[in-house]
Amino acid sequence: MTLNCAYLGTVLLVAALGSTGEATLYLDDHCGETIRVHGDRMYSQSTKNYDNNMDCLVTIQAPYDYQIVTIDFSWVDLFNRGCYDYIEICDTNGTLLNTICANWEPRDIYSSGNFIYIRMVTDDSRVDRGFSLVFTAFHYDYDLACNDTYEFKCSGNDRCIDDSLVCDDKNNCNNAYDEDDCSDASTLRLSVVSFWVPLNALEDTNVEKANISVDHRPLV
Numbered sequence: 335m336t337l338n339c340a341y342l343g344t345v346l347l348v349a350a351l352g353s354t355g356e357a358t359l360y361l362d363d364h365c366g367e368t369i370r371v372h373g374d375r376m377y378s379q380s381t382k383n384y385d386n387n388m389d390c391l392v393t394i395q396a397p398y399d400y401q402i403v404t405i406d407f408s409w410v411d412l413f414n415r416g417c418y419d420y421i422e423i424c425d426t427n428g429t430l431l432n433t434i435c436a437n438w439e440p441r442d443i444y445s446s447g448n449f450i451y452i453r454m455v456t457d458d459s460r461v462d463r464g465f466s467l468v469f470t471a472f473h474y475d476y477d478l479a480c481n482d483t484y485e486f487k488c489s490g491n492d493r494c495i496d497d498s499l500v501c502d503d504k505n506n507c508n509n510a511y512d513e514d515d516c517s518d519a520s521t522l523r524l525s526v527v528s529f530w531v532p533l534n535a536l537e538d539t540n541v542e543k544a545n546i547s548v549d550h551r552p553l554v
């Protein structure tokens with residue numbers, strides 16, 4: 335499989351979204367576009383399963399002074415027969431950071447510059463649920479001090495994030511410090527539980543799925 339994020343990046347239409355974003359963000363609504371928001375949750379699609387024959391590249395760009403974009407997958411559910419369905423994450427300069435398909439352990443992915451590419455490719459048969467992730471633009475307090483008129487400083491790792499990401503039910507500090515002290519009773523708390531689903535019981539012993547996690551959101 336050849337990396338092509340950098341090449342694709344050169345033909346992107348830059349159709350930046352407004353910073354207010356939309357209610358729910360789906361990758362396949364924005365193929366070929368650049369999304370420029372401080373952070374949000376993104377799903378692969380709005381329907382239960384992703385489409386066949388996808389090749390969808392979305393650029394996430396950090397606004398203003400934010401120098402790093404991080405992607406934190408909550409769950410990934412691809413039909414993993416030989417990685418014909420996969421997700422590529424590429425760095426600002428087009429370097430492949432991760433290819434996500436079989437046996438992929440969820441972990442945080444960081445850009446070296448102020449944007450990151452997410453590309454999802456699927457073949458012509460067999461689909462699954464896709465992914466859910468949270469992305470966050472931040473900079474480190476020791477590079478450029480957090481400006482407390484519009485920023486929040488994460489305790490423990492010196493991240494500065496936009497105030498709008500505090501108490502929004504998404505872990506943007508990495509240690510969830512931004513969701514720790516949300517005294518407003520209406521604020522949802524997010525906890526993530528991971529469990530491993532062996533699929534050897536199914537017909538094909540070569541089939542393995544990436545680790546799956548599920549968001550457990552209490553009802554309001």
Ligand SMILES: *[C@@H]1O[C@H](CO)[C@@H](O)[C@H](O)[C@H]1NC(C)=O
Pocket residue numbers: 425427429446
């Ligand atoms: C892209 O950036 C990374 C991290 O800064 C660096 O290690 C890599 O050599 C760069 N690749 C290219 C092709 O410039």
Ligand SMILES: *[C@@H]1O[C@H](CO)[C@@H](O)[C@H](O)[C@H]1NC(C)=O
Pocket residue numbers: 437438439528529530545
């Ligand atoms: C799945 O996630 C669990 C909990 O994070 C971890 O202990 C386990 O090693 C992971 N397994 C695989 C195969 O990724």
Ligand SMILES: *[C@@H]1O[C@H](CO)[C@@H](O)[C@H](O)[C@H]1NC(C)=O
Pocket residue numbers: 481482483484
């Ligand atoms: C913090 O941001 C405000 C509003 O943009 C600006 O007026 C102020 O100069 C900034 N403070 C520092 C120390 O950069």
Ligand SMILES: [Ca+2]
Pocket residue numbers: 413418419456457458459460461
């Ligand atoms: Ca497929």
Ligand SMILES: [Ca+2]
Pocket residue numbers: 499500501502503504505506507512513
């Ligand atoms: Ca948050």
